[in-house]
Every structure is written in C-alpha cells, then in structure tokens.
Amino acid sequence: MWLPDEAFRPLGSRRVLVAVGPDDGPVAETVVAEVAAATERFGGSLVTSPVTVDEALACDVVLAIVGSAGTVGTASATMPPPPGHPPRTDPYLRAVQAVVEDLLALGSSVLSPGMFGLGRHRGRTVVVAADAAGLLYGLHAMVRRGEAALSGLDDFVWDLPVSSVRMLDHWDNTVVHPVMGQVERGYAGGSIFWSEGRVRDDLSRVAQYARLLGSVGINAVGLNNVNVHAAEARLLTDHVDDVARLADAFRPHGIRVYLSVSFAAPITLGGLETADPLDPAVQDWWASAFRRVYEAIPDFGGVVVKADSEGQPGPFAYGRDHADGANLLARALRPFGGTVFWRAFVYDHHQDWRDRSTDRARAAYDHFTPLDGRFDDNVVLQVKYGPMDFQTREPVSPVIAAMPRTRLAVELQVTQEYTGQQQHACYLGPQWAEVLEFPLAEDGRSVAYIAAGLSEGDGQPTPAGGIVGVSNVGTDEFWTGHPLAQANLYAFARLAWGEEDPVAVLDEWIGLTFGDDPVVRSAVHAVLDDSWHTYESYTAPLSVGFMVRPGHHYGPDVDGYEYTAWGTYHYADRDGIGVDRTRATGTGFTGQYPSPWRDVYESVETCPDELLLFFHHVPYTHVLHSGSTVIQHIYDTHADGYDEVVRMGGTWESLRGRVPDAFFDRVSERLAEQERSAREWRDHVRSAFFRRSGIPDATGRTIY
Amino acid sequence: MWLPDEAFRPLGSRRVLVAVGPDDGPVAETVVAEVAAATERFGGSLVTSPVTVDEALACDVVLAIVGSAGTVGTASATMPPPPGHPPRTDPYLRAVQAVVEDLLALGSSVLSPGMFGLGRHRGRTVVVAADAAGLLYGLHAMVRRGEAALSGLDDFVWDLPVSSVRMLDHWDNTVVHPVMGQVERGYAGGSIFWSEGRVRDDLSRVAQYARLLGSVGINAVGLNNVNVHAAEARLLTDHVDDVARLADAFRPHGIRVYLSVSFAAPITLGGLETADPLDPAVQDWWASAFRRVYEAIPDFGGVVVKADSEGQPGPFAYGRDHADGANLLARALRPFGGTVFWRAFVYDHHQDWRDRSTDRARAAYDHFTPLDGRFDDNVVLQVKYGPMDFQTREPVSPVIAAMPRTRLAVELQVTQEYTGQQQHACYLGPQWAEVLEFPLAEDGRSVAYIAAGLSEGDGQPTPAGGIVGVSNVGTDEFWTGHPLAQANLYAFARLAWGEEDPVAVLDEWIGLTFGDDPVVRSAVHAVLDDSWHTYESYTAPLSVGFMVRPGHHYGPDVDGYEYTAWGTYHYADRDGIGVDRTRATGTGFTGQYPSPWRDVYESVETCPDELLLFFHHVPYTHVLHSGSTVIQHIYDTHADGYDEVVRMGGTWESLRGRVPDAFFDRVSERLAEQERSAREWRDHVRSAFFRRSGIPDATGRTIY
Known part of the structure; x- marks a missing residue:
C-alpha cells in the first residue's frame, strides 16, 4: 500500500x-x-x-x-x-x-x-x-x-489530530458465516486476523497492516464483526489469548484493540438466565470477564456493541434502555480504563411497508436523544453518518447535533457495501469530507468538531467522541480487492486525523504509492477525484437510496427493497418519487434537525437538489434548481455516469507500463466490471422510470 | 404417509x-x-x-x-x-x-x-x-x-399404467451445497439418501419411502441432483457401492435407480483432456464407467443428464449437438439395458433483457426439434411441462408434440419451488391433470398419450417415454414439510400411472391417510381441491409468471426478474403488461404449436384468459373473456385469493382433535405462514400495479 x-x-x-x-x-x-x-x-x-x-x-x-x-x-x-x-x-x-x-x-x-x-x-x-x-x-x-x-x-x-479516537472496525468473523462469509460486507478476501475460528498463526500481515494504520494516525481497531455470532462471542473469554496476540501486533504502532461483544454473553457464555443490565449477577459477570481480559491485555481498548439491532440482543428484552445497557459495560470496564462504543444503529427491521407513518430515518434520534446525559463518560455513542445506512448520498444524521452531553463518534463505511463493493472505483474522500465539514450544529460547528468535542467561537466544548470507519481490507494481495480502494483506507485515516481536503489527501496517497510520475498522478486524479459523484450519478438518484439488489446490495433493483420490512422505500409510482419527510405533510423527520436545516430541508424550494428525494415526494416533472426536471435528471445522470466510467477506463488504460503490471491489470479488470455494471444501472434505471413515467428522454437516447 | x-x-x-x-x-x-x-x-x-x-x-x-x-x-x-x-x-x-x-x-x-x-x-x-x-x-x-x-x-x-416409465428425480446433493443446501429446491429437510458425502448408514427411511413409491406404481428414481457438483459426480465411480445400497433398498418395490451424471466426467473424474462425445477415448471412458456400475448394480436404470444448461457442461463445448451428447451415453449404456434421460431444459441464462427478440420460451423447441429422429432408442428426452420453468401457470410445451420420432418424458415439479415451497397448501393434481390431458397434438392426442407413445383413433404409436416428477421429500418428520404436500407426491404417482381425475386421486389419499371420517374428508377437500387456483390467484397473474424473489423464489417481487439475465420478463409499464409471443408482432413462439393452438394462442380474441399474458402484451384496460379488465382482474384475484386462504385456515381449524395433533399443528403453522405470505402477495401486487397503472380498484378495497 x-x-x-x-x-x-x-x-x-x-x-x-x-x-x-x-x-x-x-x-x-x-x-x-x-x-x-x-x-x-x-x-x-x-x-x-x-x-x-x-x-x-x-x-x-x-x-x-x-x-x-x-x-x-x-x-x-x-x-x-x-x-x-x-x-x-x-x-x-x-x-x-x-x-x-x-x-x-x-x-x-x-x-x-x-x-x-x-x-x-x-x-x-x-x-x-x-x-x-x-x-x-x-x-x-x-x-x-x-x-x-x-x-x-x-x-x-x-x-495534531482533531479527534482523539480514530478507529477502524473490522466486520470479521472468526469462522466463515454461511451467508455473510468470513468478512461481513467484505470485498477483499478473507480475514487477515482470523482463520477457522482462531487467530492466524502467521501475523506478519497483521504487523504490516498495523504499521500502515499507525503511519496515518489510526489508534484503535475493532477486531471482530459487530454482528457477534456464537464463535466470535468466545473471543471475550475462551480465546482472549488470541486477542492478546493481535494486541501485541498493534501495540508497537500506537493502536489499541477492541472487541465486539454480544449483549447476551452472560447467558450464552456465562450460563446465567438473564443479561438484564440491572441484575447484579450480570454486572459481576461482565466485571469478571473484563478483569480476565485486562490480565492478558493491559491496554485493551474496550468494546463495540450492536445491541437491539437487526436481531442482535440488547437491553430492550429486559425493559431497560440503551443507557442502562451501555453503562453496564462501561462500569465493568472503568477500573481498567476501557471504553464502550455503543452503536446507535437501532431501528425496526420488521417494519410494515404499508405503514407510511413509520420512518426508519427517525429511529436513531427517537431512540437515543431522550438518553442524552445518561451515558457514563467512558461510553461513546457511535452514530452512522446518515440517518439510514451508508448510502451513497444521505443527509447528515441529526443525532450528531442532538446529544451535547454525550460522547459521539461518527461512523463511516470504508468498505464499499453500497458504493460499488470494491468492484467500482469510488473514492469516498469527498463524501466523508462533506460529512465531516458539514456545519450541522445550530452554532455552526461541523460534524468533525462535534465528534472531537471542540467548540467554535464562544461555544463550550462538548465531550469528545471520535471517528470510526468500517475497514475495507482482507487477505487479497492488494489488501482491498480493488487496488484503488486503498485510497479510501488512506483517506479515512487522514480525514479522521483532521485533514479537510480530500483531493490533497488523495494526492498524498498517489505520491506515496506511485512515486512522482506526473502522468500517473494526473491520471489517477482523473479516475478518482470525482468518482463518488460518478457512482452517485448512475445509481439511485437524488438521495432516494436503496435501489440495490436485496441481500448482497450489488447492482440495480429499483423496487428491490420497496415492499420489504427494511424501512427503505422510494414510493415511486407513475407520477412521482421520493419520501415526504417534512413536518407539514410527511413523517416529520425534518424536525429532528437544528436550525437552519430543519427549514432548509422542509421546503422543496430550499432543499438541495442532491437531497431532494430524501425529504420530498415530487412529480417526475418537478423542476430542480439545476433547471432540469427530476425525470430528465434521472435520464441524464445515468447516461452521463456510464459515459464517465468509459472515460475512466480509457484514462487508466493510458497508464499501462507506468504502474506495476499486476496493479494495472487488477484495476483494469475492475474497471471493466464497473463499466458492465454501470451500463446495467444506466439501462435498468432509465427503463424502469420510463416505463413508470411514460415521459421520453428529451435527448432521444435509447431507452430499452 | x-x-x-x-x-x-x-x-x-x-x-x-x-x-x-x-x-x-x-x-x-x-x-x-x-x-x-x-x-x-x-x-x-x-x-x-x-x-x-x-x-x-x-x-x-x-x-x-x-x-x-x-x-x-x-x-x-x-x-x-x-x-x-x-x-x-x-x-x-x-x-x-x-x-x-x-x-x-x-x-x-x-x-x-x-x-x-x-x-x-x-x-x-x-x-x-x-x-x-x-x-x-x-x-x-x-x-x-x-x-x-x-x-x-x-x-x-x-x-395398467399408461406410461411405462414413472419416475421421481431427487435433486439431492450428497454434501450440503453452500447456496442450494442439501436438497436443491427442497423444502422438507435434508436428503433421505445422503449425509456428509456418502449414503446414510441407516436406510430404514429409504426402505419406507421405496415401499410408499412402489405402492403407487413409481418404477424409477433419480438419486441425485441434476446439477452435479464435484462430490456427486463421484457417485458414478468411487461411490458406486453407495448407489448399490440404495438400489438394494428400492429393488423389492419394483423400482430401478438412476444417477445424474456430469457430461464433463471424463475430464473431472477420468483425467482426459476432453469430454467430446465423438472422441473414442471419451466413449471408452463412459463404457468402462458403466461396466463397473452394472457389475455392482445389474438392474441399474441409467442416467439423468442436464447438459449445456445453467452452467452445466455439455456437448456444445465441442461443437457437438445434443443428439451427439445423448447418444454417447446411450451407446455406453446399451449393452446393459440402461436408459438416458436427457433434459431439454436448455436456454441462454445470460440473456440480455434489453433484447426483446430473444424469447426463452422458444429455446427448447429451437434446440431440440431439429434433432428429432437422431436420438438412439434408449434415449428419452425429458421436457418440462411448460416452455419456461415450472411456473404456476404456463401453456404446455410445444416440444412435446413436435418430436414424433423421439421418446419424450414430461417433467413435472412435485417439490413446490414456484408454488409455495411447502409453506403454502397447493394441491398440484389439477395442474398436472390439465397438462397430461391437454390435447396438444394436431391429431388430438393428449400429452399423457404422447409421453406414453400411444396412438388415438387411426394414429400411429410413437416411441414411448414417460412421466417424471421432481420429488418433494426429505428428512422432515412428515416427509414433505407441509404434511398436506404428501398429497402431491401421491397424486403425481397416480396421475403418472394414468388416473385422470385429481379430485378422485386426492380422495384416495385422504382415505388412506386419515381413514373414513367424513368430516375430515370434506374439510381436506375444501382446503386442497382448489388450492392451486387459489395460489395462482394471489401470485403472478394471468400466466405472466416469475414475480418471485430472485434466487430463492419465495414471496412476491413484481420486478425481481424483470431486468435480469434469466429471460423471464413481463414488460409491465404504466400502460400494460405481458409478453407478445405472437407470430404477427412478437417473438413468434405461437408458431411452435400445432393447429389449432398456434392460432388459438395467436389471437387475443381466442387466447384463454389464464394464458393471456404469456402470449400477449395488453393494456391494463383490456377486457377479458370473463368480462373483467386485466387490472381489475389483478385487484380482484389477489384480494379474493387472500380471503380464500383465510377461509382455508378456518376450515382446517375445524379438524382440531380429528387428525393427529402433530399433523394438525404443523398444517396450522403452515397455513398461518400461507396467510401471512398471501397477504404480502396481495398487497405487494395490488400496490405495484396501482402505482404503475394509476387505475383505482373499482371495489374500493384498500391499496397501500
């Protein structure tokens, strides 16, 4: 790398x-x-x-x-x-x-x-x-x-780093999961940490990885999938020695290790009949468990917890709330200096699509903001950057500005689950920079400042959280499947540190990786600088999201999630598309934002084009600020996006012989797949919306 | 059972x-x-x-x-x-x-x-x-x-049996397939034959099964999945003793065993560099392989072959046709009296959905009818009953009437892949009876007569093939997951024998299974007699097919297969729906039928309602022979179908205490799932077509 x-x-x-x-x-x-x-x-x-x-x-x-x-x-x-x-x-x-x-x-x-x-x-x-x-x-x-x-x-x-915690979570299973594989949402081979249930014998690759992460300021890693299956739960107990070996590999690079744990561990591992956070036996169980962990790993970082989310156990089963749940673990970790990263990704994944009043976008705010001030100071609430789930374009989550008495970490997805799965070149630096620099708070503080607990002007500092990313690496020879996806890992670290310009960060990566050849530098910029916007242009339009194939999330399926229990709808019919999340006539989600965003997003007049369909249901003939109609925008961006991918392929081709052959060839293969897939996206989406709307493409391009 | x-x-x-x-x-x-x-x-x-x-x-x-x-x-x-x-x-x-x-x-x-x-x-x-x-x-x-x-x-x-071959194919893998499981498209647990790569030690359940099949005239079984993976390929060679043990279990009940084999076996098992059917070394390899099989199993029935289909190897790789391929195996089997069942399920599964001129429905006819007369007389061409793939409603495959010099077997699907996956009560006897009695041939001969090689009136007998079903049993305690799906296995055998009345056949099954309680008899008839029509009513309308979730094929997804490579489209837009397969303006598929069907199906005036969308693309406002419009038909049948499922649940409930509790409870659980699923189908399909058409339900029932 x-x-x-x-x-x-x-x-x-x-x-x-x-x-x-x-x-x-x-x-x-x-x-x-x-x-x-x-x-x-x-x-x-x-x-x-x-x-x-x-x-x-x-x-x-x-x-x-x-x-x-x-x-x-x-x-x-x-x-x-x-x-x-x-x-x-x-x-x-x-x-x-x-x-x-x-x-x-x-x-x-x-x-x-x-x-x-x-x-x-x-x-x-x-x-x-x-x-x-x-x-x-x-x-x-x-x-x-x-x-x-x-x-x-x-x-x-x-x-100096803006954020004191700069963390990479690894959704690695220790054993291959029958559906999700070894690395959940991983697109770069197996786990570099685990094989067949145990830590790998040879950790030389982990040592290389730790050196890479340390060089760009990462100082925390989560070692296993937040969906904690039975085998992985035992890392906390039976296999803590495996964790200690990984801690030894990361320690020389200034990185502490964390485990994802199951909230039900007192039952499944401890043999108790409950995991109720207010039960003293449960509290004792966690205290003992962590005592043993710290005996093996004195600088163990703490835990990452996905509770009451997508089937994972949590405090709701006992009539307790998430502050009770998080504080249970926090108090057991406190004597040893450990921290709880408690994920805010809690929503009803058995939603009835018929019910338009329930809005998944509201869920994290509704669940967590009433708990502000109740979390212990070694709890960090880990909030996905948007209100849904790592879509190519979402508004920033309003939770981030709504819990001033809580340490908040912003979670970004380096692994490209919804952004091309490391088959597509999609440099995410610009997305993350937009998120981190977005002036969400009423006092104008950015997301990055809120996560860092920094004040601006006369403002009071708030508790410091951090920046967390979901890693994109695996056993692949290029670490990331798509070699250019290395730039995402690099950029995540540099932006988490506090760098603000994603193109400058990319430039650093290019220089380190390829040296000083100006032709290479220029071509890689040409391929990557705008690749996120390109990806956005040929996939789900105008922030409506979730037009992917259910389950694996690769490739187009306009209605794939439309009539499901996942709360991810676009309501496209013959007349229009989008989700009305206004206070006036919709789900009221806009009301979760501070000023001015609650009003900016509320009005179709002021809502930015790129977020229009997240907040409003409009006719296909609605005229955007850009001057185009929604339907023509869909037609244009999908055709242009594909053309841009073709251009990217040509640009890369110009580097043959200028970058190592193996690297060149792999990128070329991926660009060919991106072109195939972008063509599929283009034609599927254009056809689906033409069939629905009946409105022709004003430019006369073929619609199948 | x-x-x-x-x-x-x-x-x-x-x-x-x-x-x-x-x-x-x-x-x-x-x-x-x-x-x-x-x-x-x-x-x-x-x-x-x-x-x-x-x-x-x-x-x-x-x-x-x-x-x-x-x-x-x-x-x-x-x-x-x-x-x-x-x-x-x-x-x-x-x-x-x-x-x-x-x-x-x-x-x-x-x-x-x-x-x-x-x-x-x-x-x-x-x-x-x-x-x-x-x-x-x-x-x-x-x-x-x-x-x-x-x-x-x-x-x-x-x-006497109408058909001399009455066969059940088992899509059982010897090892659990990572995607398809132990039994491909199986909904009743594991394989009764295989476990962990070998035949089961305890074959007592196989003996029970053989007795059941023998009692209703089944005389042939295929023992393994037609998709032959690496482990299963070795049944022909390394594990023929396992096959012999199963043959021993079936023999006392008049049943011969068959293996599915891989056309590439000379390469993958034999170490040859080719599987070219005209290569003498390949011919020798098969001759030797079968010699060893018959040494172990003197009454071995022969083989079932899926070649050049959905990724399975076949003769196309060597520039040979399917007659070359089938005859290769036939000649190797001939000295021992074995038969080749060669499947006609050959189509392009990498079709471009943009290309409306390619029609998967045409594929089997286009591939095979030019070969009529070229197959050896120990080859049986095994043709799915419809031109697509076991949909709830398809027209009968025209291939069946188009190869008078070829032995033809008609393949039916007892396992309910597309008909509710043994979660839904769906008695398929009426479907099969319609297919088998359908007077497809120009001389009026039925499908069953053609398969049996029987003549009618002055007609000449044609070569006899048989009737083949894909089995629905597994290790489930009720054999079939849904206990009432036992009736499908029973009915398949009885209809393959030559019985014509599916309700009378069901009545036999009820009497054998439950005895003479008239209340039970009446209630089971009320649940099952029309259950196929009920299932049809709340799923894909008017034979348009394939509105299922891709991959697993359970539950609704109107556009799930619409923009895929599988050739299974409905072309629903804001104005209409259906596939134009006419000679006049469509793919010309109607021309594959003999008179009168080529004309009956060609005209929207004479095409039966239930097959309308298979043959024609019509506006939603098209008036059916029934007097309803297409859109109102969709609305009505989906609402009524769900109501009927609710009624079925009530009818079954009346049997509490009259049938064994375990049987009652399992059926009740399945009916509850059927009700949930039918409601999902109802609302998904009604909503999707309302959103597209904009036409309200004339009855005013809620559309979500």
Whole structure:
C-alpha cells in the first residue's frame, strides 16, 4: 500500500538522530526501527543516545519526544501518557534540547497526545512530539512530504489530530458465516486476523497492516464483526489469548484493540438466565470477564456493541434502555480504563411497508436523544453518518447535533457495501469530507468538531467522541480487492486525523504509492477525484437510496427493497418519487434537525437538489434548481455516469507500463466490471422510470 | 404417509392366497410380506404354496401372477420380464388357475408389464397380474379400495399404467451445497439418501419411502441432483457401492435407480483432456464407467443428464449437438439395458433483457426439434411441462408434440419451488391433470398419450417415454414439510400411472391417510381441491409468471426478474403488461404449436384468459373473456385469493382433535405462514400495479 521502501529514500539517505530512551516504549522503538531500516537501505545513518551536543547539531534530521509541558523528556507509549513522568536531565537530553528548545516556544505550551511539530529549523529537519505516538505520526508526516521535508528554508508547523479516537472496525468473523462469509460486507478476501475460528498463526500481515494504520494516525481497531455470532462471542473469554496476540501486533504502532461483544454473553457464555443490565449477577459477570481480559491485555481498548439491532440482543428484552445497557459495560470496564462504543444503529427491521407513518430515518434520534446525559463518560455513542445506512448520498444524521452531553463518534463505511463493493472505483474522500465539514450544529460547528468535542467561537466544548470507519481490507494481495480502494483506507485515516481536503489527501496517497510520475498522478486524479459523484450519478438518484439488489446490495433493483420490512422505500409510482419527510405533510423527520436545516430541508424550494428525494415526494416533472426536471435528471445522470466510467477506463488504460503490471491489470479488470455494471444501472434505471413515467428522454437516447 | 397399518385391516382380516413362487423375485416377496404382516396384525391368514384346489377356493382373496399370454405361471420380478419363461404345471398352479382362469378371458390376451386385474369374482376378491410388479400394484389398488374391495357383487376390471416409465428425480446433493443446501429446491429437510458425502448408514427411511413409491406404481428414481457438483459426480465411480445400497433398498418395490451424471466426467473424474462425445477415448471412458456400475448394480436404470444448461457442461463445448451428447451415453449404456434421460431444459441464462427478440420460451423447441429422429432408442428426452420453468401457470410445451420420432418424458415439479415451497397448501393434481390431458397434438392426442407413445383413433404409436416428477421429500418428520404436500407426491404417482381425475386421486389419499371420517374428508377437500387456483390467484397473474424473489423464489417481487439475465420478463409499464409471443408482432413462439393452438394462442380474441399474458402484451384496460379488465382482474384475484386462504385456515381449524395433533399443528403453522405470505402477495401486487397503472380498484378495497 502506501509505505513502499522508496518512500523512505529521502530520510534514509540522511544522518538522523532519534532522541528517545528505553522508557519511551514500543512505539518509540518502532520509530527507531523505521529510521534504522531506512538509513540502512539508503546509505544514511542513525544516531541514538548517548550523543554530544556537537553530534546532535551535526545531524540532518532530529526526532525527539518532548514533555507534555514543552520540556524535552520521555513519555510512555501507552495512551494517555502517565502524568508526572519525571524529565530526564542527562547529557544526551541536553544535546537534543540544544536543537529543539527554541522550537518549543513556537508551539503550544501544552502538547496534547499525538501532537507533533515538523519542519525545517536552523538548516535541519526536526520532529518533536508530545509522546511516542506523536513522534511516529511526525516521522510519517515527514516521509509523506518526501524530499521537500528535508531541504529548503525554515518552516515549522505543529499538527495534531482533531479527534482523539480514530478507529477502524473490522466486520470479521472468526469462522466463515454461511451467508455473510468470513468478512461481513467484505470485498477483499478473507480475514487477515482470523482463520477457522482462531487467530492466524502467521501475523506478519497483521504487523504490516498495523504499521500502515499507525503511519496515518489510526489508534484503535475493532477486531471482530459487530454482528457477534456464537464463535466470535468466545473471543471475550475462551480465546482472549488470541486477542492478546493481535494486541501485541498493534501495540508497537500506537493502536489499541477492541472487541465486539454480544449483549447476551452472560447467558450464552456465562450460563446465567438473564443479561438484564440491572441484575447484579450480570454486572459481576461482565466485571469478571473484563478483569480476565485486562490480565492478558493491559491496554485493551474496550468494546463495540450492536445491541437491539437487526436481531442482535440488547437491553430492550429486559425493559431497560440503551443507557442502562451501555453503562453496564462501561462500569465493568472503568477500573481498567476501557471504553464502550455503543452503536446507535437501532431501528425496526420488521417494519410494515404499508405503514407510511413509520420512518426508519427517525429511529436513531427517537431512540437515543431522550438518553442524552445518561451515558457514563467512558461510553461513546457511535452514530452512522446518515440517518439510514451508508448510502451513497444521505443527509447528515441529526443525532450528531442532538446529544451535547454525550460522547459521539461518527461512523463511516470504508468498505464499499453500497458504493460499488470494491468492484467500482469510488473514492469516498469527498463524501466523508462533506460529512465531516458539514456545519450541522445550530452554532455552526461541523460534524468533525462535534465528534472531537471542540467548540467554535464562544461555544463550550462538548465531550469528545471520535471517528470510526468500517475497514475495507482482507487477505487479497492488494489488501482491498480493488487496488484503488486503498485510497479510501488512506483517506479515512487522514480525514479522521483532521485533514479537510480530500483531493490533497488523495494526492498524498498517489505520491506515496506511485512515486512522482506526473502522468500517473494526473491520471489517477482523473479516475478518482470525482468518482463518488460518478457512482452517485448512475445509481439511485437524488438521495432516494436503496435501489440495490436485496441481500448482497450489488447492482440495480429499483423496487428491490420497496415492499420489504427494511424501512427503505422510494414510493415511486407513475407520477412521482421520493419520501415526504417534512413536518407539514410527511413523517416529520425534518424536525429532528437544528436550525437552519430543519427549514432548509422542509421546503422543496430550499432543499438541495442532491437531497431532494430524501425529504420530498415530487412529480417526475418537478423542476430542480439545476433547471432540469427530476425525470430528465434521472435520464441524464445515468447516461452521463456510464459515459464517465468509459472515460475512466480509457484514462487508466493510458497508464499501462507506468504502474506495476499486476496493479494495472487488477484495476483494469475492475474497471471493466464497473463499466458492465454501470451500463446495467444506466439501462435498468432509465427503463424502469420510463416505463413508470411514460415521459421520453428529451435527448432521444435509447431507452430499452 | 399413505400406508398406515390401519389401511390393511380389511385385507388383513381375510384368508389370503398369494400365488407366487420362489422364482418370482424380490417384488413378489414384498407382496407376500405385505400380506403376511397384514394378516398377522389383523387376524387373517396367509396361504402360500402348496395348496389344493379346495384350499384355493376356500380363500377370501387370491393374488396371482399369470403369464404374459394369460397362462398362470410365474414371471421374474425384473423388468421387463424375461420372454419365454416356461409355465409351471404343478398342482399349486392348477389350483390357482381354477380360481382365475375364466377371468383371463375378460382381459387382454396379452398382459403388459405392471398390468393387473382386480375385482370380485365368484364371491372372492382376485388380483391377477402379468408380473410381480403388477401384483404389487394390484395389492395396493385393493388396499386403496378398502372394505369395498372385499365384499359385494362380482365386478372385475383390468388396470395398467399408461406410461411405462414413472419416475421421481431427487435433486439431492450428497454434501450440503453452500447456496442450494442439501436438497436443491427442497423444502422438507435434508436428503433421505445422503449425509456428509456418502449414503446414510441407516436406510430404514429409504426402505419406507421405496415401499410408499412402489405402492403407487413409481418404477424409477433419480438419486441425485441434476446439477452435479464435484462430490456427486463421484457417485458414478468411487461411490458406486453407495448407489448399490440404495438400489438394494428400492429393488423389492419394483423400482430401478438412476444417477445424474456430469457430461464433463471424463475430464473431472477420468483425467482426459476432453469430454467430446465423438472422441473414442471419451466413449471408452463412459463404457468402462458403466461396466463397473452394472457389475455392482445389474438392474441399474441409467442416467439423468442436464447438459449445456445453467452452467452445466455439455456437448456444445465441442461443437457437438445434443443428439451427439445423448447418444454417447446411450451407446455406453446399451449393452446393459440402461436408459438416458436427457433434459431439454436448455436456454441462454445470460440473456440480455434489453433484447426483446430473444424469447426463452422458444429455446427448447429451437434446440431440440431439429434433432428429432437422431436420438438412439434408449434415449428419452425429458421436457418440462411448460416452455419456461415450472411456473404456476404456463401453456404446455410445444416440444412435446413436435418430436414424433423421439421418446419424450414430461417433467413435472412435485417439490413446490414456484408454488409455495411447502409453506403454502397447493394441491398440484389439477395442474398436472390439465397438462397430461391437454390435447396438444394436431391429431388430438393428449400429452399423457404422447409421453406414453400411444396412438388415438387411426394414429400411429410413437416411441414411448414417460412421466417424471421432481420429488418433494426429505428428512422432515412428515416427509414433505407441509404434511398436506404428501398429497402431491401421491397424486403425481397416480396421475403418472394414468388416473385422470385429481379430485378422485386426492380422495384416495385422504382415505388412506386419515381413514373414513367424513368430516375430515370434506374439510381436506375444501382446503386442497382448489388450492392451486387459489395460489395462482394471489401470485403472478394471468400466466405472466416469475414475480418471485430472485434466487430463492419465495414471496412476491413484481420486478425481481424483470431486468435480469434469466429471460423471464413481463414488460409491465404504466400502460400494460405481458409478453407478445405472437407470430404477427412478437417473438413468434405461437408458431411452435400445432393447429389449432398456434392460432388459438395467436389471437387475443381466442387466447384463454389464464394464458393471456404469456402470449400477449395488453393494456391494463383490456377486457377479458370473463368480462373483467386485466387490472381489475389483478385487484380482484389477489384480494379474493387472500380471503380464500383465510377461509382455508378456518376450515382446517375445524379438524382440531380429528387428525393427529402433530399433523394438525404443523398444517396450522403452515397455513398461518400461507396467510401471512398471501397477504404480502396481495398487497405487494395490488400496490405495484396501482402505482404503475394509476387505475383505482373499482371495489374500493384498500391499496397501500
């Protein structure tokens, strides 16, 4: 993926001082090892303690951990760093301080975890960080900049993650599920963690993966599917040693591991007759279970829970609410510093499609906002970015702005369940950037700021949650099935860190992955930059969503979910299409939004075109802000989207011989399938809406 | 199922002479054993040789095998009986002849295999048969008639099977298929034959099943799925001993076993580089393979082949046609007396839905009729009853009348793939009776007559094929999942034999299964007699077919197959629905029919209502012969069909306590699911067509 040896050439050819000590822990050791490997490969040299001031000043590059208050020292690699760690005063550290001390005045007087400063200073390149994780992030920030980071004029900046939790959940089963396979909604082969019920013997691939994630600031991973089947439930108990082996693989890269657990575990694993969260025996069971986990994994992160959702057990069975449920686990984890990620994806999946008053989009808000303030402070409520389920286009979930007293994490889907299943090139950076930068709160705060618990202007900080993505990797030789889907994993991490420009992030990925060939850079941008919009254009129109084949969710089926129990309808008839979610005449979902969105979305006049059918049922002849009618928009976007895919294929073809053959060939195969599938989408959707509406395509293009 | 001990009470309380000898083989032994068990249980007595004339005349019941030319004698139980078997002349046979000799003049002077005479004669009940199989069928015919067969005035009739082959194919996999399960399109649990790749250790259930089938004249079974996966392919070679064990279980009941084989077996099993039917090495391979099979199973029936169909290998890969393919196997089987059942279910399952000129309904005719006369005489071409695929309503396949020089078997589907999957009560006897009695041929011959190779009036006999059904049984405690689906298995056998009245056949089944309670008899008739029409009424309307959920085929999905590669379309738009298969303006499929059907179906004026949308695309406002419009017909039948299911549930409820509780409860559960599902069908279809047509239901019933 994005850490080829070649990316380390600029660093590796220098004389590099890494100023860490034996107490700085395994992440610091990783930094040393990275520099050692790079300098060995490319002819530079690594300097470690002890050094003199002169030796330090003779280095081209200095990487140093400084104390949390700006004093050069060491910090434990565990997160958060232990307070009050005494600064070291030996000659080695004085040497380093001579290099960096006047830098510290440039930055914050309080360095937060993961923060680092990087830049040119007095003719050399310096990375200083609050802790080992920050040093690792700074190292990789330097690598990303390439030669430019190692030459030129003084220019020093501080960087820090917006969100303190940057997590990837893996919907991996330990055994192959008869319907969902080894990785639920996975499109890249088997699980890199699990095989036949146990952790893999050979974890070298996990180590590579952990290095990749650590390099872009991911600091938490969920190791198993949120749908917890019987075999996977036992990870918490019988197979905790397997989990410990994975924790060992992730730890050197600053990443803590989490397990998805079953709320019914006290019954299914513990032999109790109840899982009632208010039952003391249940509370004791969880406390004991976690005690044993922490004996094996002292820095175990905590749990991810899908409860009362799509058949998973939960507190409702006992007449308890989700605060009771989440706090049960939170209190059992508290003594050990663990956190509960409690998913807000709770809705009725046995809905009666005949009943137009029930609106799945309302469900998370209706279930959770009454509980705001009731969750313990080691609970994070994990909310999908939209009110439905990872569609190509949804409005941002109003839950995110509606629970100021609750830690909230925003959940994004890196694995392309509804966005082409890693058969289609669909770069999701722009979607996530739109979501994260969307000024949802009444005070204008963005989704990213809310998730980070940051205030804006005079606002008060709120509790910090995080950003969570569902991973897209597997045992596939390219990690992600579609090699270009690696860019999604990269972009997720960088946007979760706080980067805002998805095209700039993509540019980083291109540079790391392919080097500096401007032809490649230009072509990959041409293929990916707008690929999300392209995908949107030939699939479900105008945010109406769910026109996919039921079950596997690949390919078009306009009415596939229309008469089902899943709450995902478009109500297309011979006259019009869309879901009336207004307060005036519909389900009232618009009322869950703060101002101004509650009114922007309420009115067909102000609702953005791209969200029109999510909020309104309109005639096919309704004229969009774009000037086109809804029906002509459907015809045009589907024809144009397919044409764009053909163009993407041609662009990629121009790279033959410029990127590795295996990579080229795989992408070519996928683009051919994307073209086939996009043609199917185009013709199916155009035909279905022509048959319904009877309105011809004004351009006269063929409708079958 | 239909052979409870109680059914044998009338026979078992009599003095019964069974006049068979040691040379009559295992089927004759079965007759003796049945009578022995019955008389032991119910206080009668069994008389076997030697007897005097007086002893014979003192019996209440006489069962005897007579020679094929009407002379009392013995015949081998193998089928067909060996010609020229010398008549026995010992006193035993003279005694029997004294009872039956003047009966023989009443019947045919030449008795055909399986034929028997049954009736009252000189104050006693007599069964005479050409062979042991006929004697078995006659025994069970007597049992079916109950006490009436054993008292009353003289009344003697001859009976014989119309079709010489009456076969049940089992789509059983030896290992559980990841998608299709153990029994493909099976709705009654696992396979009674196979478990974990091998034949079951305990074949007692197979023995029960063989007894049931033998009692109603089934004489052939296919033991494995026509989609032959890797494990099942090896039945022909590595696991032929497993097949032999099953043959041993079926043999005593007059049933020969067949295997489905893979056309690619010379490659996959034999290690050859080709399966080309004209390659001598391939021919040798099959000859050797069958030689080994017949060493293990001397009366092995032969093979069933699905070739070049839905991904199965076939002769097309080598530029050969299906006559080449079938004759390859036929010539390898000929030395041993084996037969090839070669399925005509060949069509393009990668069809482009955009192309309205390709018509799957035409495929079997287009592929096979040019080959008429080219198939060897131990090849039977197995043709599904309709041109598509076992839909609830299709016209009869024109192939059946179009190949006078080819042995044809008509294939019916007992397992309810498209007719409610043994969740819905759907008695298929009326459908099959309509198909088998349909006067398809230009000379007026029915489908059953064509399959039997019989002539009518001055017509010439054609080669005899048979009737084949796909079995609906499994390891379920009631054999068929829905207990009332037992009636379908029973009816298939009786209609394949030659019975014509499906209600009378159902009445037999009710009597055997439940005894003589008139309340039960009346209620089961009320539930089942019209249940096929009821099912038709709430599912796809007017023979348009395929409005099921793709893949599993259960439940409604109006457009589920509309934009797929399967060739199963209805072209419903805002104005109308149906497939134009006319010669004048459509695909020309009507031209595959002989007169008068080619013209009856061609004209919208003469096409029967129930087949209208199979042959014509009409506006929703088209007025049917019934006087209703198409759209109102859809509305009415779907509402009425659901109401009828509710009524069926009420009728069944009246039987609580009158039928065994477990049977009652299972049927009640299924009727509840049928009611739920029928409501879903009703509302989905009514809504979908209202949304498309915009035409309200004239009765004002709710449309969602």
